[in-house]
Amino acid sequence: MSIKGSTRVYAIFGHPVSHSLSPRMHNAAFKALHLDCVYVPFDVQPKDFETAARAIRAMGISGVNITIPHKESIIFFLDEISPEASLTGAVNTVKNDDGKLTGYNTDVGGFLRSIKQDLGFHPKGSNVAVIGAGGAARAVLSALCMNEASEIYIINRTFDKGKKLAVEFKKNFKDTQIYAVSLDNKEEVEKSLSSANLLVNATSAGMKGVDSVEVPLEFLSQRAVVYDLVYDPRETNLVKQAKGIGQRASGGLGMLLYQGAESFNIWTGVEAPIEVMRKAIG
Numbered sequence: 474m475s476i477k478g479s480t481r482v483y484a485i486f487g488h489p490v491s492h493s494l495s496p497r498m499h500n501a502a503f504k505a506l507h508l509d510c511v512y513v514p515f516d517v518q519p520k521d522f523e524t525a526a527r528a529i530r531a532m533g534i535s536g537v538n539i540t541i542p543h544k545e546s547i548i549f550f551l552d553e554i555s556p557e558a559s560l561t562g563a564v565n566t567v568k569n570d571d572g573k574l575t576g577y578n579t580d581v582g583g584f585l586r587s588i589k590q591d592l593g594f595h596p597k598g599s600n601v602a603v604i605g606a607g608g609a610a611r612a613v614l615s616a617l618c619m620n621e622a623s624e625i626y627i628i629n630r631t632f633d634k635g636k637k638l639a640v641e642f643k644k645n646f647k648d649t650q651i652y653a654v655s656l657d658n659k660e661e662v663e664k665s666l667s668s669a670n671l672l673v674n675a676t677s678a679g680m681k682g683v684d685s686v687e688v689p690l691e692f693l694s695q696r697a698v699v700y701d702l703v704y705d706p707r708e709t710n711l712v713k714q715a716k717g718i719g720q721r722a723s724g725g726l727g728m729l730l731y732q733g734a735e736s737f738n739i740w741t742g743v744e745a746p747i748e749v750m751r752k753a754i755g
C-alpha cells in the first residue's frame with residue numbers, strides 16, 4: 474500500500490479498538506479495487522470523543538466507522554442521519570461530503586442480509602425472540618420491525634431496559650406486537666422460545682472469555698433458526714448447542730461483513746468486493 478498526498482483516509486473510532494477486524498476488511502477491499510484509500514483504527518476514550526468527532530471535519534477524514542461506546546454520542550456532531558440510524562438511535566457509519574457529515578446505521582442492513590444469506594430467514598410475518606436490549610438489539614429490532622415481523626419478544630437481564638425498548642419501538646410500529654420478558658422469568662422465556670421462528674442473541678455473553686446466556690433451546694420448534702451476533706469465537710456455545718440439537722444456526726461474522734460492505738458502498742459509491750472482504754476476516 475502506498476500512501477500519497479491524495480490518499481483518502483477512513484477510520485474507526487472505538488474504545489477498545491485493537492480487536493477490530495474492520496481495518497483488515499476495508500484495506501483488503503481498497504487494495505483489490507485499486508482505490509487510493511486507507512483505513513486506520515483510533516482508540517478514542519469517551520473523555521476525548523468530542524475532540525475526535527470534530528476532527529473528522531477538521532482533518533478531512535472521508536468516512537468513519539463508530540463502535541462501542543460511541544455509537545450514540547456521535548449523533549450530536551452530525552448534520553444529518555438516515556432513517557435507520559434515527560430509528561435505532563445509533564450511528565455506526567459517518568460519511569464526510571466536503572464537511573457535511575451524514576450518519577448511517579449499517580448494522581441494521583448487515584443483520585438483515587446475514588439472516589437471509591446465512592439462514593435463509595425472512596422476517597415478514599415471523600415471531601422472533603431477541604435476547605438483549607443494548608445497541609445491537611436496537612439494530613436487530615429496527616431490521617425486524619421495518620421488515621414486518623409479526624411478534625417480537627425482547628428478553629433481557631435488566632427487565633426495565635427491555636421494557637423501555639419495547640415501548641419505544643411499539644410507538645413506531647403498530648403492526649408488530651412487541652413484548653418485554655425478563656431473562657430470569659423461566660416460564661415466560663420458555664413461552665417466547667416456543668412461539669419463535671428465530672432466536673437472536675444480541676448480548677455480549679458468549680464472547681471469548683465471557684459465559685454464554687443459558688437458553689432452554691429445547692423449547693424452540695424444530696424449524697426455528699438461531700442467530701448469535703457474537704463472532705469471536707466464530708462458533709459460540711449457543712451456536713454449537715443449537716446445531717447439536719439439529720437447529721440451523723449462525724454466528725455474527727456475516728453481519729460484520731455485510732455492515733462493512735454497506736459502509737464501503739456508502740463511502741465509495743462502488744460495489745463492495747464481498748468475497749475479498751470475507752476472506753480478510755475469515
Ligand code: NAP
Nearest residue numbers: 605606607608609610630631675676677678702725728729
Ligand atoms: P451493549 O449495548 O453493551 O448491550 C449489552 C447487552 O447484553 C445488554 O442487553 C446486557 O444486559 C446484555 N448482557 C451483557 N452481559 C450479559 C450476561 N452475562 N448475561 C445476560 N445478558 C448480558 O452491547 P451491544 O453494542 O448491544 O453489543 C452486544 C454484542 O453484539 C457484542 O458482543 C457485540 O460485539 C455484538 N455485535 C455484533 C455485531 C456484528 O456485526 N456481528 C454488530 C454489533 C454488535 P443488561 O441490559 O442487563 O446489562
